Amino acid sequence: MPRTKFLFVMTVLLASQLTLTAQKVQAVQNKPIPTELILEPWIVGSETAAQWKGLLPTVNAPNYRSKAYPGQHLTIAVGAQGKDRDLLLKEGTYDFTVEFGGASQSFRALHPAQSRRIKADGADFVKFVMKEAKVESSELDDAVSMVSLALFEVDWVVPADAKDGTAKIRGTVTSSTGKVAPLKERTVEIWSFDRVAKEGGFKDQKESNEWMMTYYQHPEPPRLLHALRLDKDNPASKQPNGIAFNVAVLKSSPLAAQDLLQRLKGEDRAVRGFALLLLSEAGYDLTSCLKTLPEEEQSWFAKAREAASALPDPYDLTPDASDPYKVTTRMDMLWSLFLVTGDQKPVRAVSQPLAWRDDWKVFTKMRDEYQKTGKRTNGITLELARAMAYGASGWSLGSFVRHHPLVTDFVDAWKQDATVPKVIQEELGTLITNPAFKRQ
Structure with missing residues (x-):
């Protein structure tokens, strides 16, 4: 397909998306949703509490846990919708009971430990489109989230000797006026080893x-x-x-x-x-x-x-001209750690080579010179090693942002985090559009 035609098609698609978004915003304004609790609790891994720390008020939904195994930790979240949903969640007092294998454990008089507004499906893409089109998105910020989720300090551990069965989670919420309402029973399938x-x-x-x-x-x-x-x-x-x-x-x-x-x-x-x-x-x-x-x-x-060689330290991202793939190898290890834990720490480490933006400029200058004259550089320099790591960092972060909503939430938060160096914040804003972050 010729590039001009491709750009025309993309322009049409973007315009269509913006029209749909505007219609959605208008629909939300015309048809306000009543403020009320969502009576089905949300069962998630206890690690969600750590994953949410430091994130922005609006995030993607954590994954519901319908299955668990001996030794795993689960917690409970409750949702609400409507204009005043955050206040509604905060004012309530919650009781939960988990029953499994003939035993029960109760968690009484709880208030939310954390709460976040939950993005609608596709909200990250829609906001990206509007940003690229330089459309004011203040109205969209409200439209992309119509549900909030409150997380509680509940830590139920599947027994170490658990047999096959079903854990049942029941709960009630007491409003600020003293009215008690039951939450719907939820279940988690427990698999033995x-x-x-x-x-x-x-x-x-x-x-x-x-x-x-x-x-x-x-x-x-x-x-x-x-x-x-x-x-x-x-x-x-x-x-x-x-x-x-x-x-x-x-x-x-x-x-x-x-x-x-x-x-x-x-x-x-x-x-x-x-x-x-x-x-x-x-x-x-x-x-x-x-x-x-x-x-x-x-x-x-x-x-x-x-x-056997001991595993290298994945957090050692010191560039090495004698081993130009050292940093990229360590970043692959860091992504493996994220895939197991969902933790922010390894992902934040992956973003550190974005600070080597100037080395990429040196690399592109050398590349352009080679294309003109055919003159090669004398071996791999530290600048080239850092340039390779910069490109790999941006490419891998961009890939994970596209496929892992949790990484998108991390990146959105870091772009507004004063502890993140300015150059990294700027580069995080170009993960999808920067030519340096495309596969060469």
Whole structure:
């Protein structure tokens, strides 16, 4: 397609999107939604509280947890809609009870610990379109969120010895006038380790890869054994980022790690050896498992462990002219940590090379000179190593912003965070449009 025609088509699409957005804003203004609670509580991982800290008042919705495993931590959120929804949530007093396996745990007289306005589906894209078209978006800020979610200091832990079953969550809210209203019962399916071992497999490598790329949205540590069976002959799984992902999963759930250790005796030797190396890297004591193995295999493992290189520190992003891929390799590891935890820390580290914007300018000048004269530079310099890291940082952040709403929320917050260097803030605003952040 000729470029001019492509631009024309994009212009039409943008205009159409803006028209629809304007209609949506007008519709919201003409048909106000009554202020009321949404009676179905939202069940999420307890890590949501940490993920929300430092974010802007409006965020993307956390993923609902319909399934959980022994040792996992869950919490509860309640939503409301309408103009005064935030005040309505704040004024209420909430009681919750979680029932599972014949036992119950109650959480009484709670008030929201945090609350956020939740973006509608597609809101990030719509705001991006309006920004590119230089359209005032103050009205849109209200239109893209019609629901708020309040998060409570509830930490219910699935019992370590949990059998298959269903956890039931019930609750009530008491209004400021003393009126008590029941919330609708919600359920979470609990899978035992034995059930995961029998039914938790992947149909193919593609499904396993998709599980990995969205892991933090639905963490399932006991399924790691099934993934390792597929990965035993996959070279990518032996790369630092693949190892970092598996080790982070093992560290996140000591219960699942111990269950894996107990199941290895019946596994293929290649799977067992790979898993033992990962468990060792994660810091677990392997003595009990190794004693059950033939002496030949014990000897093999000892030699393999001694020969294996320790994982490098993913947060060491010091550029190295002798190893121009050092920083990009570490960034891949940082993304693996994010995919397991949903934590801001590794993503913020990935953004640090954006400060090397001037080195990219040096690189483009050298590139242009080469295209004119054919004269090459003498080897990789620190400037070139930093330029490579700058481009990789922007490209990977842009990719994750497109596919991971939580990363979009991180980036939106950092663009207004005074502790983030000005140059990084500026570059975060160009992740989608900067030519330097496109695959070369």
